[in-house]
Amino acid sequence: MADRRPRVDPARLAAHDVLRAVRVDDAYANLVLPQVLRQHGLRERDAAFATELASGTLRMQGLYDEVIDACLTRPRLEAKVRDVLRLGVHQLLSMRVPDHAAISTSVDLTRARVGQGPAGLVNAVLRKVTEGDIEEWRRRVSPDRADDLLGHLAVRHSHPRWVVEALAQALDRPAELETLLMADNDAPGVTLVARPGLSTTEELVAAGGTASGRSPYAVSLSGGDPAAIPAVAEGRAGVQDEGSQLVALAVADAPLAGRDERWLDLCAGPGGKAALLASLAAGRNATVVAHERQPHRAALVANALRAVPPQAYRVVTGDGTRPSWVPGTFDRVLVDAPCSGLGALRRRPESRWRRSPGDLDELVPLQRALLDAGAESLRPGGVMVYATCSPVLAETVEVLDAVLAGRGDLEELDRMMLWPHRDGTDAMFAATLRRRS
Structure with a gap:
């Protein structure tokens, strides 16, 4: 039949x-x-x-x-x-x-x-x-712009209203809000990272990429399967948003006096920043502890680091809010805290529909605890970057201000806020801090 x-x-x-x-x-x-x-x-x-x-x-x-x-x-x-x-x-x-x-x-x-x-x-x-x-359909189903601007933009550009409100509060130029929402709906390009000492931008350009802008290790790929590129398949290069690369470079390049041998990535999963940090550390005779709470994410970190010389890193599983090491162990620390992910809506399209304002009630205390644990892990004179893939004020400035207010031993050196509509990256926040002697 x-x-x-x-x-x-x-x-x-x-x-x-x-x-x-x-x-x-x-x-x-x-x-x-x-x-x-x-x-x-x-x-x-x-x-x-x-x-x-x-x-x-x-x-x-x-x-x-x-x-x-x-x-x-x-x-x-x-x-x-x-x-x-x-x-x-x-x-x-x-x-x-x-x-x-x-x-x-x-x-x-x-x-x-x-x-x-x-x-x-x-x-x-x-x-x-x-x-x-x-x-025509946008005109039919969107609230009137004059009566309800945020509601109008939320429907027109397919964002939950609370997300539009949070982005509006975080954006330093309110007139750019609609441009930001439009950028969230653009399909992101593929950006590769040439991990130093393992690959070069020249190798990735020869494989079909184009050297990118602000990160010296970034190469944009116009098409094709990244996994088909030998350097990517072997772990000598990876797929990594340029904003993520810049956060790792903020950790590695922050001015530091004295010892520079022990680095910590406190929330390392899935491993992109840890792999870039470890490849940089290998060239400086330093070692990165890539710390991750969840075992399955720690396995992803280990896979991302597979091409890095083994003496340059160690993958550790544990609770970042209760570190197992002696306080003041590390010279450089990255706290890339779990967050709402509202800065990565281009590449995680479902995130906007999964998150709710109530999620911040759990995330913000965790972010504060991790930032405080990172500070305790840092030696006097050491440097730390607090980063989130979210521009939301409750997860960025307010977390930073709360921890700084409770500690007299931290000073802010620099602050970076990247936006998809300005920088072509995910929306990423990064603040560089130093622990006072």
Whole structure:
């Protein structure tokens, strides 16, 4: 008997599988996507299509949900049907996919992944979506700009309102808020790091990259699979946002008097900054302790460090708020604290929908405790960088000010705030401190 199940192209199946993993398994899209692409055997154009379809849908799902709800006659909708509709809306409003192809493939996807029942609903909703382009739909579903600016921007640029409010408070130039939100929705480029002593920017440029700007080790990659580059496959280079590189360099380059042999990365997972620090330390006869609380993340750190000379680092698992070493052990310390991650919305599109203001109630005390533990680990005269991949004031300036107010032995040397719309990096905060003698 012939197989009458609808045939859906693997790229759309892969994108749907990513959305399902994010929703059901609480997965991170950027981590699950490579696995899904391999499972479906996707390469080059098909892989790029699936990546844009999944990541773009996740970024814009707030706006798309408003559009979908405006097209429904009944408010209730199964989550797995909404996944298919979101994918269809992204193809109709934000990708160069013909209307008939976006609708028919979405109906087939519904039959293949959900069942025959909702296929008619998906067809009807998506046909209504074709009545306007994305700008028309933004005008229809967004609050009036004059009456509610933040609400208008939240819907128009698909951010939760509380995130827009937090970014508005953190941004030193309020007129740039909409530009920042737009930058959050741009697909990020791939940036490589040539780990010093192991690789060079020249090697990565020869593999198809372009030397980048502020980090001397950064190379941007316009396309292709980074893992296919030998230096990346061997761990001599890695994929690392330039902002992340600059944070590690702030630790390594801070002026320091006296001994410079013992470095600490207190929250080292998943290992990008630790690998850059350790490769720099190897050239200075220093050693990095890469400390991570969670064993599975410590394994990621060890993998990131696999090409670094073993005498230049040690991976340690433990509670960073209660260090096992003697106070004053280290000359340089990085406290890259767990945070909301709202500075990395370009590459972690689902994060904006997972976080809530209540998360800060748990994160901020942890950040303060880790910064205090980092200060205790630092020798008098040593230098420390407190960093977050978040611009939110509660996690950055307010944490720093609270710890500085409670300790008389720390002084601030420098402060850096990077923004995607200005610097082309994740939004990253870094403050360099010295422990007074």
